[in-house]
Amino acid sequence: MSNPTAAMLVIGDEILSGRTRDANMHHLSGQLTQYGIDLKEVRVVSDDRPAIIAAVQTLSHSYDQVFTSGGIGPTHDDITADCIAAAFGAQIDVRADARAILQAHYNEQQLELNEARLRMARIPDVAVLIDNPISKAPGFSLGNVHVMAGVPAIFQAMVASILPTLTGGKPLISKSYRVERGEGDIAAPLSALADSYPTLSIGSYPFQKNGLFGANVVMRGTDIDILNQAMIRLKAEFPA
């Protein structure tokens, strides 16, 4: 049986303008690989209602799980929650459970739960809250879409709390081998190896360092015995 599939949707003008370097994609991809969920696609869209809604609908139809990051804060450009609700035709308003979490947090901080902060309690009716241990404002899961904050520390905490609730598959195991030959010399034997082991994903990642050409050959699969067999053949082709 093949692993569950996933997509990620990164929401934010600041990534597309080059102001901010996204860090969440790299974190999520590593976590999903360990967890046996195959990340198949990532999209980055701007803070634009039609763009977010269209992407959510397409991705949630095409993949088993969808993870979003960004756009769930208190300011006018934080429109993710409302867009997710619209994508699913769900009702959204300030929800009592989310409001209680925020009220407790701001009481403790002696800050007012004003109208802007209250926007962070806007949660679709049938969504399940995702805990935010850092700044309290929750994320949520609606259907197969998991809506999380863009701030990396909060995103990571939310991923950690959501992953154990999902059905994972076989973790993808990865083995790599450094070959100090140009990729053009490696290509033919590697292609033959890929044909012999159709269950493995075999990639070649070239490098050039201090005038030395080479490639890191990476094999990925879920069966350690097959991976080991293929690695023995690779090393025989290209002895260190």
Place this chain on the structure above:
Amino acid sequence: MSNPTAAMLVIGDEILSGRTRDANMHHLSGQLTQYGIDLKEVRVVSDDRPAIIAAVQTLSHSYDQVFTSGGIGPTHDDITADCIAAAFGAQIDVRADARAILQAHYNEQQLELNEARLRMARIPDVAVLIDNPISKAPGFSLGNVHVMAGVPAIFQAMVASILPTLTGGKPLISKSYRVERGEGDIAAPLSALADSYPTLSIGSYPFQKNGLFGANVVMRGTDIDILNQAMIRLKAEFPA
């Protein structure tokens, strides 16, 4: 007149598996912003023929320019060039001009231009080559799609050579101001500001450092006078 729009397509299992952290998106987004081309969407897909073809077709229809990175090397997993040709219904084969570039390069290196390396001369009939000053194997432009290598140094060199051939718009100017108040306190005045200046994109990026809550407010637009006006109002709302 609004600026030209663009999308980026990153091709590679190694990004989706978390093995490699993509660096090209951040580079391209910064370059396009300076050049007055609005990057509206980024997609990352795996080394999968149908996924690449579908993404190229969608993006090239939806945006003025499309930039791809990855999958144009000599190994079996380098399928980008053939997928781009298929997406446009174009013929592709080893092309004489690309072959001559590679032949000269490998002659100089005293390496054989073998079958694998020759794959890098597979270029669609009507495409225009993009110079690769680093490892010579060219990228190409076909229609509004610009196909470039995934290795960051080569990608950057190719972007530098392709951008001056495109029609840019007004560079997006960005001004930011650090407010040491919680985002919830900033939100209402910021929303009013956004309503007053509809041609500006105003974003708020929260931080939390050493127990201090705050946000960097970023305003982007193409008219420096309007930006300056809005910044004066923002600073009046939140004096340093």
